[in-house]
Amino acid sequence: MEIISKLKFNLNFRKIKGFFNTHRTSILIISLVVLIALGIVCYENFRKVKPIVPVNKATETTVTTIDPRLPAPLTGILVDPEKANRRAIAVVIENHPDARPQSGYLQADIVYETLAEGGITRTLAIFSSQDCSEIGPVRSARPYFLDWASEWNAVFTHVGGNIEALDRIASEKISDLNQFYWSGYFWRSSDRYAPHNVYTTTEKLYAAISEAGYSTTGISGGYKFKSDLIETERPASQSISINFSSTLFEVGYQYSPTLNNYARSVGGTAHKDKATGAQLTTKNIVVLYQSVSHGTTRLGEQKVDIGTVGSGNAIVFLDGKAILAKWSKTSSSAVTKIVDENGAEIELNSGQTWFEVVPVGAAVTY
Secondary structure (H helix, E strand, O other): OHHHHHHHHHHHHHHHHHHHHHOHHHHHHHHHHHHHHHHHHHHHHHHHOOOOOOOOOOOOOOOOOOOOOEEOOOOOOEEOHHHHOEOOEEEEEEOOHHHOOOEOHHHOOEEEEEEOHHHOEEEEEEEOOOOOOOEEOEOOEOHHHHHHHHHOOOEEEEOOEOHHHHHHHHHOOOOEEEOOOOHHHOEEOOOOOOOOOEEEOHHHHHHHHHHHOOOOEOOOOOOOEEOOOOHHHOOOOOEEEEEOOOHHHEEEEEEEOOOOEEEEEEOOEEOEOOOOOOEOEEOEEEEEEEOEEEEEOOOOOEEEEEOOOEEEEEEEEEOOEEEEEEEEEOOOOOOOEEEEOOOOEOOEEOOOEEEEEEEOOOOEEO
């Protein structure tokens, strides 16, 4: 059997050898093609594999995006750099019932409210960090408005004024836009009768400032600002009532713990914006108790004098709380400082502030 197996093996080997010898060229070509194909496949797979590069911790960098905005000096809210340094504009806005609802309060950084003649209140709105497409009704100047406008190096905007205010504007060379001389930058609305119908815009006023040759940049002073009190620490409610003279000019504020702001009313009804119909709100309310007296100007005009320079008591309302405070102002152009009972400057919440300037002893309840 072993001999027979060996004979079969030798026979098969001779057949294979003969086949190879006969088809040697074809076998070599086929083998070469297979090797080339395998080589191509291996190369393509190798090329797709990304090399592992060791990370050098010493040279690894983190890309940080820098917010180019800056805090507005009068609100603490982040705005574009050009608006953070834009010169302020102070606009006298009336508060007679026939002037309501007014335009522009929503976009103002600061609003001052106080008495004019006859128990009527009037306001001064300071614009800088926001644009406003309608401001008014614009009314006449009073000397105490100049003192507040000067705090911020603001361009004073008005329609005429009593002689004492006009004398000061001339003698102190105050940057001034009187509608009597700059009428092209104001208009009279047809839906109200004079004198409650003079309006303007921040765009028009900055154009007038440029034509007058006044600087369009540079804002002096500012307040310190803080973050809002966390909601869990805010009181459930707070109501404020300020009685200037009669019920027509009684001011109210209702605190919202959710929004952490104060909704404003005047004359017993919600005080609304003319353009949007939205109720006015503010983040901070500062009550300043200042001396108020009455007299006549050198032309016999009835006038109100307000002791803006000096010092006195104040109340600051923010975060639904009342802070007993002191105010001081060393000169007509100095910023009114607000400190607590320990003499530390009070930090306001970022946003708009209303200054309510009331006579010493006036009724303010909360």
